Amino acid sequence: MNRFWQYALQWGIGQRFKRRQIKTPARLVDYSLVEMAALLRTGELTSQQITLAYLERIDQLNGPLETYNDNGGYNAFVRIDREQALAQSQDADAWINNPDDPRGIAPMLCGIPVGVKDSIGIVGLESKNGAPEFSTNFALRNATAVARLRAAGAVVLGHTICSRFSGSTVGDFGCNAWDVDKVPGGSSSGSAIAPIARLCVATLGEETGGSMIIPAAANGASAIKPSLGYVSTGGVMPLRIGWDVVGPMARSVQDAAHLLAAIQGPDPIGDPQTLYTPLPFPQMPTTPRPGETPLAGLTIGVPQTDWMSASDAPPGHTYDPDYGLAFERFKQQLRQLGARVLDFEGVNMADEANCLYYAGPVLWTIEHLDIRVTPAMATTYCQQYEANYWQAVEDFAAGRPDEDRETLLRYYGTAFTHPVIEQMPCSVRIEAEQRRRAQMALWQDALDEAGVDFMVVMPLGAHVGYRIGLGEPSGLQNQRRFYDLPNALGWPMVTFPIGHGTTGITRPLPVNAAFWGPRFSDACLVQAALDYQHHYPEYHQQAPDDPQLRTPALLAQPYWPITRENSTDPLVREGSLRP
Template identity: 25%
Template sequence: MKRRTFINLASAASFAPFAFTISGCTSQSKEKSSEKPSENDIKEMTVAEMQQLMQENKLSARKLTQFYLDQIKTIDENGPALKSVIELNPDALSIADAMDQERKNGKLRGPLHGIPVLIKDNIDTADKMQTTAGSIALAGNIASKDAFVVKKLREAGAVILGKTNLSEWANFRSSRSSSGWSSRGGQTKNPYVLDRSPCGSSSGSGVAVAANLCAVAIGTETNGSIACPASMNGVVGIKPTVGLVSRSGIIPISKTQDTAGPFGRTVADAAALLAVIAGADPADPARYAGNEPIPDYLKSLNRDALKGKRIGVEKSFLKQHEAIDSLLKKALDQMESLGAEIVEIEFMKTQDTEGAESDLLQFEFKDGVNRYLAGSNAKVKSLEGLIAFNNTNKAKAMPYFQQELFETSQQKGDLESKEYKAALRKINQVADRLNREFEKSKLDACCGPATGASWCIDPVNGDFWTGYGSYGPAAIAGFPSITVPMGNVSELPVGISFLGRAFSEPELIGIAYAYEQASRNRIAPKFIESIGKA
């Protein structure tokens, strides 16, 4: 289920230098050369390849960072004007220089050392950049403290390149918003077909990775906000188990469903980023509480990981769209050829909450955003203040759609109310039902089309959801999902989502990687103006 559907119904930061090699982790390895890479070589390059070239002194973090800064200026600000990057880090080159110096001195922090990363603009960075959730109401909000995920990235040697645009307030302001639009950043475009939606709410993160504006990026998801942009922008997105990645320092919607997660052009790149940002944070009550350390997700990159696996496919998704049917059939055939057993099931029924998800998110949004704003450096300090600001600045803040979700959330009580507790009980039943489905059918994972093909951008009427949404049960249950390119329909990417049980990321990464290596569906965008004008 997509967020719009229910709205309408109402420490693994350090790695051994040799642990991330091209031969083990990339799907598009290039032959070794004594030549330094050109700009065209850097496009579509994997993180492992970047590290190899830096290790061979053929590439530097500064050159890589400058390349992406130039790409952003050429493609994002000018050219197709994707508007996926909302703000650049003025310290990016100096961070890159510091990482290059550390490398020269023999210090290598891990697979993200010197790698440029973009971060969604609802995640705090204690630097010169703002954190606004795309809203002009939060303009000037410079955090006093890094979010936990940002702290982990800095410790890992990543270059914080900038912040990405998003569906304003992570798509939680109106029931007819346009994905990728924010009052601060404007409308993000899909790099494959420019008049099509990038989906959201992590629109900018998905688009930037797809368009080669960064190596990898961080997004957030409550229900579909990583999976949907990954699907529609032809990249890999991992929505982790709730609690595996800390939410502290992230502007919230739901303490029950929110999580941050990685985007990459390959499963290996996304897994490398997840390995860095995962970990227990005492400031997050849903923190990872496993007795074992965070797994080395790179060890899950096994081409034979589908052998002997039972994969459940949602049969209600069949015969909805002939082009999607064709892509799904091909994907299932490829998985079977790798030794998987495909089982037709109906796992989407497990997500039915009778409207409880909408209620839960409104209660938790009010509670969470009031807590965040009260402790922030934003001028607006409450949800009530946000509503008032938007009403006062309606022409700029709400030119296309309104703030009815803000208003209905403001009317909710606190988290001790009977209505909230009843909604939470219904939400918790989704995890139980999904677990029972896994046990009954003896499944290792479930799968289905993440989305249909992207719709045309429509700021007046909002998004036009095209069915599917196989990631929904995992989002509501707090379970992990991984979305991987499944193919293209008339130049538009469509992804397949794999769902697993809580903290089954190692198994899911293996399954997704094996499928990716067999299918090789990732195609770089062509920035086509419109379908029929290729």
């Protein structure tokens, strides 16, 4: 048996994937992850060749690195470790071509160039979380997810840019992959831009509230926001522990699923939340099912109270024409693949009675400090205290210039949080945790009563607007009002493109849908998305035209103000969610 078929059998692709099925694209960078992996084993490509091709595109199209501002290019990557990337690619080639390597057969990701969000630690590099105030924050070791990618032989190119402090869903510094004048979404902006712009194969993003799903939808990426505990957040700069998750972003769900399969799994020391995952650990599917109706037996629900920001009408009534047409076509395509698709109410989170945890009531008050503790505050603050979160910020800030120190302490609210933790009764935390479980149960009951396996929604309901200073309308025009609800529940979400719109815009922009369902239904959602993209590949295989580098329009304030409506932080968001 030749090496190609050894790998085909190992990866479970067998007869569904034959060498002759790989079409030669116009550009090397347009191969999918699976195609690259196969061609690495046949000797038609080398990792060094692939890595150099992506580094060349970064040089041509990204613009200057270390720029938290407009840089004249995509600004998807904020820093690159070229020397290490090339060294890793040489090591990968040696592993692939050595059948006697003591590590065994080279894994699927061996030799594949990837990027990592600016909030995730890469040994020897600074992680700045979108903020120059974090300069000198060098990682002493790789984050768990990065370490697992490296153990699989992936080539880690460097950090992708994110919103300032990972704070905004709009996206501060990067440019939309399809139209550089438009917003890219945030906070994992660069992680969504880079694979679509063909600056790398895939990336890691991180989400607390919409930070992966929204930029993926804005750029037409395929992204998997896993269940809380499915992937370790060890080595990640937190926003809210207990809501934060790390996940893959790529052109296709299949590419993303291969990354997720490599980084998933328990991490008792780095992230004890991973110990709550059912055992044996759920395996991630990476191939579509055979047949013309692979979704037969599934019931997919469209929640009618999943309100959009544009109005209080049922969501389908608020979509722009391009989005409405794409969504209706998408539902029909799901039915053709065998699924039953139905409308159901869901849980109306605009009704105060349903807000048990998410945007829930005040559980405890410190009167003389005018502090009111909500369920989300009680759960996240306790976990962050146990992880030494605020002390770490204070210790780092102590070594920074006065202006940086003041910004860090103000943003992270260390003076505010200490009295909350020191005085909060244990009973408040217990009630908050119980409310979170009750909130999950309320949603699970709604799905069970309607006979729904999982839901489908539109992360965005209109094409994105312009970046700061480049025109009107600006920002995000219509998005899910409760975009961070899956994070509150700890439930997974998978988004992917279902079309491209042109109405009223100068350049085509992608239209994404998203599956989301109960905690640890990740494999079910991913499998359904794999099946869909296998039958309708035209949407995720499209590529934008390369832009021309331009003179940077350096802005005095290059980041979007963090408001309650666009914040990725659940505690900032709470005020806008109260009925």
